Amino acid sequence: MTAYILRRLLQGGVVLLLISAVTFLLINLAPGGPTSAVSLGRTAEEREAVLKQYGLDRPILVRYLDWLGGVSRGDLGKSYNQGLPVASLLAQRMGNTLLLALSALALTAVLGVGLGVLSALYKNRWPDHLISSLATVGMSVPAFWLGIVAIIVFAVQFKWLPSSGIFTVGQEFSLADRLRHLAMPAGVLAFTLMPNVIRITRSALLEVLTSDYVRTARAKGVSEQVVLLKHTLKNAMVPVIAILGLITTVLFSGSVVVESVFGWAGLGRLAIEAANGRDYPVILGVTLLVGAIVVVVNLLVDVLYAAVDPRINHG
Amino acid sequence: MKGIRWKFGIGAVLLVGMLSLGGGMAQDYDPNANLNLATNADPTLNPWTPGAVVESNLINTIVFDQLVRYSPKDLSPAPGLATSWKVAPDGLSWVFNLRKGVTWHDGKPFTAEDVAFTFNDVVLNKKLGAQNAGNFSKLKSVEVVNPSTVRFVLNAPFSSLPYYLAYYAGILPRHILSSSENPLQVANFNKKNPIGTGAFRVAEFVPGSYVRLVRYEKYWGGSPKINSIVFKIVPDPNTQMAQAISGELDFVGVSNPALLAGVERNPKLQVLRQSQNLYYFVALNQNDPRFRDVRVRQALLYAIDRKAMIDSVVRGYGTIATGPIAPLQKAFYVKDVAQYPYSPEKAKQLLAQAGWTPGPDGVLQKDGKPFEIDMPTGQFGYLVPATLLVQQYWKAIGVKANVNVMEWNAYIQKMFVNRQYEATLAWWSTPPTPDVTPYYASSAADKGNNIPNYKNPDLDKLLEEGLRATGVQEQVLTYRRIQRLLAEQLPYLYLWYPDILSVRNERVGGMADINTAAAFQYSSDWFIKR
Numbered sequence: 011m012t013a014y015i016l017r018r019l020l021q022g023g024v025v026l027l028l029i030s031a032v033t034f035l036l037i038n039l040a041p042g043g044p045t046s047a048v049s050l051g052r053t054a055e056e057r058e059a060v061l062k063q064y065g066l067d068r069p070i071l072v073r074y075l076d077w078l079g080g081v082s083r084g085d086l087g088k089s090y091n092q093g094l095p096v097a098s099l100l101a102q103r104m105g106n107t108l109l110l111a112l113s114a115l116a117l118t119a120v121l122g123v124g125l126g127v128l129s130a131l132y133k134n135r136w137p138d139h140l141i142s143s144l145a146t147v148g149m150s151v152p153a154f155w156l157g158i159v160a161i162i163v164f165a166v167q168f169k170w171l172p173s174s175g176i177f178t179v180g181q182e183f184s185l186a187d188r189l190r191h192l193a194m195p196a197g198v199l200a201f202t203l204m205p206n207v208i209r210i211t212r213s214a215l216l217e218v219l220t221s222d223y224v225r226t227a228r229a230k231g232v233s234e235q236v237v238l239l240k241h242t243l244k245n246a247m248v249p250v251i252a253i254l255g256l257i258t259t260v261l262f263s264g265s266v267v268v269e270s271v272f273g274w275a276g277l278g279r280l281a282i283e284a285a286n287g288r289d290y291p292v293i294l295g296v297t298l299l300v301g302a303i304v305v306v307v308n309l310l311v312d313v314l315y316a317a318v319d320p321r322i323n324h325g
Numbered sequence: 326m327k328g329i330r331w332k333f334g335i336g337a338v339l340l341v342g343m344l345s346l347g348g349g350m351a352q353d354y355d356p357n358a359n360l361n362l363a364t365n366a367d368p369t370l371n372p373w374t375p376g377a378v379v380e381s382n383l384i385n386t387i388v389f390d391q392l393v394r395y396s397p398k399d400l401s402p403a404p405g406l407a408t409s410w411k412v413a414p415d416g417l418s419w420v421f422n423l424r425k426g427v428t429w430h431d432g433k434p435f436t437a438e439d440v441a442f443t444f445n446d447v448v449l450n451k452k453l454g455a456q457n458a459g460n461f462s463k464l465k466s467v468e469v470v471n472p473s474t475v476r477f478v479l480n481a482p483f484s485s486l487p488y489y490l491a492y493y494a495g496i497l498p499r500h501i502l503s504s505s506e507n508p509l510q511v512a513n514f515n516k517k518n519p520i521g522t523g524a525f526r527v528a529e530f531v532p533g534s535y536v537r538l539v540r541y542e543k544y545w546g547g548s549p550k551i552n553s554i555v556f557k558i559v560p561d562p563n564t565q566m567a568q569a570i571s572g573e574l575d576f577v578g579v580s581n582p583a584l585l586a587g588v589e590r591n592p593k594l595q596v597l598r599q600s601q602n603l604y605y606f607v608a609l610n611q612n613d614p615r616f617r618d619v620r621v622r623q624a625l626l627y628a629i630d631r632k633a634m635i636d637s638v639v640r641g642y643g644t645i646a647t648g649p650i651a652p653l654q655k656a657f658y659v660k661d662v663a664q665y666p667y668s669p670e671k672a673k674q675l676l677a678q679a680g681w682t683p684g685p686d687g688v689l690q691k692d693g694k695p696f697e698i699d700m701p702t703g704q705f706g707y708l709v710p711a712t713l714l715v716q717q718y719w720k721a722i723g724v725k726a727n728v729n730v731m732e733w734n735a736y737i738q739k740m741f742v743n744r745q746y747e748a749t750l751a752w753w754s755t756p757p758t759p760d761v762t763p764y765y766a767s768s769a770a771d772k773g774n775n776i777p778n779y780k781n782p783d784l785d786k787l788l789e790e791g792l793r794a795t796g797v798q799e800q801v802l803t804y805r806r807i808q809r810l811l812a813e814q815l816p817y818l819y820l821w822y823p824d825i826l827s828v829r830n831e832r833v834g835g836m837a838d839i840n841t842a843a844a845f846q847y848s849s850d851w852f853i854k855r
Contacts, residue, residue: 023361033841035568040735041444041731041735041739042734042735042737042739043734043740043742044376045376045378045734045737046375046376046456046744047375047376047454047540048372048734048737048741049376049378049558049737050737050741050751051457051459051774052459052774053458053459053772053773053774054742054773055454055459056450056454056456056458057454058450058454059451059453059454059744060454062452063452063453063454063507064764090376091376092367092369092516093369093374093510093515093516094512095512095518100533102533103533104530106533133472153447154781158563158564158567161563161564162567164572165567165568165571165573166570169571172573173566173567173571173573174557174559174564175534175535175557175559175566176534176563177532177534179537179555204786245333267605270560270561270565271561271563272564273534273557273558273559273560274560275532275533275534275563276533279533279560280533283366283598286732286734287376288732288734289736
């Protein structure tokens with residue numbers, strides 16, 4: 011197992027190197043330039059001075075090797091438009107994204123699996139119909155729209171929840187305040203991500219429930235509760251873990267839309283601002299970080315498979 | 326002894342009573358109040374740093390004083406850190422008398438050295454590429470005459486200098502920044518702890534969340550009436566509006582008039598309809614010989630129903646533009662210039678005179694070539710819908726515009742940096758000065774802000790005349806001639822002056838109504854009603 015993990019990590023390193031090369035090439039091929047240099051009203055003289063400061067007058071290969079050298083020393087460079095080290099920007103934003111992602115993931119997993127199980131147990135009866143309509147709504151409603159509606163209902167009409175931000179000014183350390191700020195963005199994310207989990211849990215569970223060993227267990231007189239908790243749920247979990255793994259990578263790379271609507275200072279918003287403003291070092295930093303997250307989460311998912319299903323052996 | 330004590334007691338009671346009464350009368354505002362504002366991204370707290378633009382401008386206006394402010398009455402230049410100024414008879418130098426007793430937020434005194442540093446070492450240091458440095462291209466240097474007097478020495482006359490000194494031209498502290506190699510890239514200053522002389526100082530900057538300002542007690546204009554201002558970072562304009570409605574924000578700028586639906590009826594919110602020197606236009610690239618014929622330019626403007634465009638694109642919040650000087654410059658704006666009321670017939674006539682005749686497919690042609698125009702546009706504000714309308718209007722007279730919608734940054738590169746376009750719709754926002762040299766002079770064509778690359782020696786001469794003028798009367802006459810010439814020649818096709826919309830909570834008082842830029846220069850006057 012250890013050898014397997016090491017091998018996968020090594021492969022991951024190569025993948026990241028390739029990602030960085032392709033990203034570097036692509037962002038330099040894209041038209042436009044850093045907004046601090048390329049914006050309406052900037053004269054040619056001002057523009058050239060700023061591009062020179064960033065070293066953008068040098069050939070692309072030189073710049074890539076220079077950047078790569080920096081990365082090998084742990085230096086991700088400095089943001090063009092913000093003037094701050096990329097590493098510190100990533101650290102700030104990653105923490106916020108993790109907080110939102112883990113909350114949304116927990117909500118998605120608990121609600122998604124719970125509702126999925128319920129819907130399998132009440133197959134083709136009204137709870138099943140209700141849950142699948144809910145899932146259809148969650149699947150088809152765009153997150154930004156749901157976010158704005160949630161703001162109008164919960165913040166503007168009822169004034170129960172704050173409409174944006176991570177905490178109230180001056181209440182940095184209040185847990186209740188943080189939770190109030192988390193409620194809407196995490197809720198919206200969970201509502202839109204949950205449908206997949208519900209569907210997959212439902213179909214996986216239904217498949218297992220009709221298998222021979224479950225019939226045998228029931229024939230032995232094992233109670234329905236034990237059948238569900240001990241015999242079926244664990245076996246139905248493999249596809250659910252796969253989908254949760256996918257959702258995790260999506261969440262950890264930051265949800266651009268939800269972070270913008272709720273003014274949540276996370277990775278997704280950083281990425282979109284960097285892309286719009288052609289902040290090359292930040293784009294590279296975010297891409298590399300998200301790439302690393304995907305590599306690690308995929309590895310974790312594969313390891314979890316083995317833990318859940320002994321037939322899967324990575325030896 | 327007893328009597329004295331008794332009298333003393335009465336006196337104390339009276340005194341307390343008077344104090345509380347006086348307090349109640351003088352303060353119908355809450356001195357501990359906090360004002361909530363919004364910005365759309367992390368600001369950069371140095372007005373000259375490259376890339377410090379919309380997200381930073383309002384905060385920087387509060388934190389950094391400028392030599393000159395706009396008068397809240399008519400936007401003419403009014404005292405800021407400079408109390409008075411005088412131009413030399415030859416127009417080549419200006420003397421500014423500085424306010425005495427001004428201190429930086431760290432308590433150090435503000436002097437003429439700071440002004441000299443800001444301009445000589447920052448703005449005029451070409452290597453730094455300071456934001457808006459181009460506005461001071463006529464400035465040679467700033468000389469310190471004595472600790473409270475500076476002299477601006479110019480290369481050429483520049484009658485608009487005071488206006489530009491009030492336009493995002495904050496003064497920087499020499500004692501903090503002079504030791505750094507690049508005073509515009511000091512992260513600790515720009516992103517954490519800037520030092521200005523303004524009415525509020527930065528107390529806390531939480532990246533991605535908010536910037537909190539607190540009143541500067543030793544502000545030269547007296548201690549401000551609000552305790553603190555929080556600029557929340559709220560990227561989404563819909564969310565900003567929702568927060569204005571829920572009372573979480575006290576003042577919000579409205580970029581899209583569609584967002585005002587539902588706000589117009591809210592009794593707690595005041596919708597401000599203000600103006601700024603801002604105009605939308607269609608630029609026709611003059612490097613393309615087809616557009617050098619003035620009849621073609623006039624025809625393409627006659628073909629556009631600007632009234633209908635204003636009604637649909639900005640929900641009626643705008644007025645038809647006649648030139649680069651907006652009506653808010655009351656002293657300079659002239660209305661009786663050439664007008665181009667919507668008339669497709671007149672457009673077709675003019676084009677026919679210019680040799681464009683209908684081809685078999687209805688598209689006009691000349692010398693066998695169809696009238697096709699490459700028209701890139703960027704995804705920003707309402708540029709795309711406005712461009713598509715112009716495309717329809719031109720189609721009606723047989724001119725085919727090929728619209729190419731691009732991502733904003735790529736569009737700027739193509740249209741503005743490389744000038745690879747034949748027609749394009751954009752806008753200019755300028756300080757409220759009649760001088761339009763940076764956008765119209767031949768010297769600004771191809772690489773400066775003269776987007777259509779328009780070159781006209783007669784206009785250049787008039788622009789120089791305007792810059793040389795030392796008296797207001799002389800200026801007025803020159804700029805009237807300039808406006809008439811521009812309206813006739815149409816270097817840009819003028820579309821409309823949009824209303825600058827914002828929403829303000831009625832609890833906020835003391836904010837100048839003329840426009841946002843001026844209101845933020847007088848933040849020490851703001852108060853929150855009890």
